[in-house]
Amino acid sequence: MRTGKFVLLRKPEETDLDFLLAAFQDTDYRRFIGGDPLEREKRLRDQILRAAQGLFSYDANLYAIVCRLKDGRRVGCIFFNKISWRNRNATLDVFFLKEERATMAVIDAYLAAIEYAFLDLGLHKVIGYVYAFNERLVKIHKKLGIPIEQRLIEHVYRDGRYHDVLAFGMLEPEFRDLMKKPFYKFLRGE
Numbered sequence: 001m002r003t004g005k006f007v008l009l010r011k012p013e014e015t016d017l018d019f020l021l022a023a024f025q026d027t028d029y030r031r032f033i034g035g036d037p038l039e040r041e042k043r044l045r046d047q048i049l050r051a052a053q054g055l056f057s058y059d060a061n062l063y064a065i066v067c068r069l070k071d072g073r074r075v076g077c078i079f080f081n082k083i084s085w086r087n088r089n090a091t092l093d094v095f096f097l098k099e100e101r102a103t104m105a106v107i108d109a110y111l112a113a114i115e116y117a118f119l120d121l122g123l124h125k126v127i128g129y130v131y132a133f134n135e136r137l138v139k140i141h142k143k144l145g146i147p148i149e150q151r152l153i154e155h156v157y158r159d160g161r162y163h164d165v166l167a168f169g170m171l172e173p174e175f176r177d178l179m180k181k182p183f184y185k186f187l188r189g190e
């Protein structure tokens with residue numbers, strides 16, 4: 001699917017089902033992603049199996065498994081949610097196993113996902129909705145130079161209060177600019 005410096009993104013197989021279901025049950029996943037209570041397991045299974053069967057599921061959600069290049073270990077997953085082929089945009093989510101965080105693999109995977117969106121899918125725009133208290137992901141967007149388009153006030157409820165959500169948006173020309181930056185060249189080994 002897409003290869004970075006440390007990881008590759010690949011289509012999920014049926015054998016990845018448990019891995020994905022475990023990710024969906026993770027406390028951090030439930031804290032930082034998804035505003036609604038966890039969907040029923042059967043529905044999730046159906047969704048993942050559909051994704052495993054083909055690139056495009058009818059509900060336009062696309063999942064990718066992130067694997068370490070050196071040994072193939074699954075370290076995380078990437079989700080393109082609500083792909084709109086008409087408007088050529090999608091919403092990006094990412095999840096990494098706790099023990100695999102704080103590595104360049106995370107930013108490498110995020111970049112590979114963005115490359116997949118613009119270079120392979122031919123999208124015009126990628127959006128990331130980041131809960132304002134998710135400092136790690138805010139930093140990753142800043143590092144990649146992805147601008148904040150909008151702040152949704154008191155948009156999610158966690159830990160007994162409402163929090164803002166930051167909508168980060170990148171357009172295809174902005175991605176082309178990013179490709180010229182030394183940081184990009186470092187990660188892509190040029």
Ligand SMILES: CC(C)(COP(=O)(O)OP(=O)(O)OC[C@H]1O[C@@H](n2cnc3c(N)ncnc32)[C@H](O)[C@@H]1OP(=O)(O)O)[C@@H](O)C(=O)NCCC(=O)NCCS
Pocket residue numbers: 028029032033092093094095096097100101102103106107129130134135136137139140
């Ligand atoms: C989002 C996620 C993939 C980011 O990966 P990560 O490995 O945690 O990110 P990093 O450790 O590379 O941290 C990114 C930056 O945040 C900083 N950071 C790390 N821990 C932090 C903390 N507790 N508070 C604030 N900043 C922190 C890092 O120092 C780094 O900045 P730097 O490059 O300037 O050093 C991962 O945390 C995750 O899977 N979280 C759960 C799911 C989630 O939040 N998904 C996103 C919803 S769309």
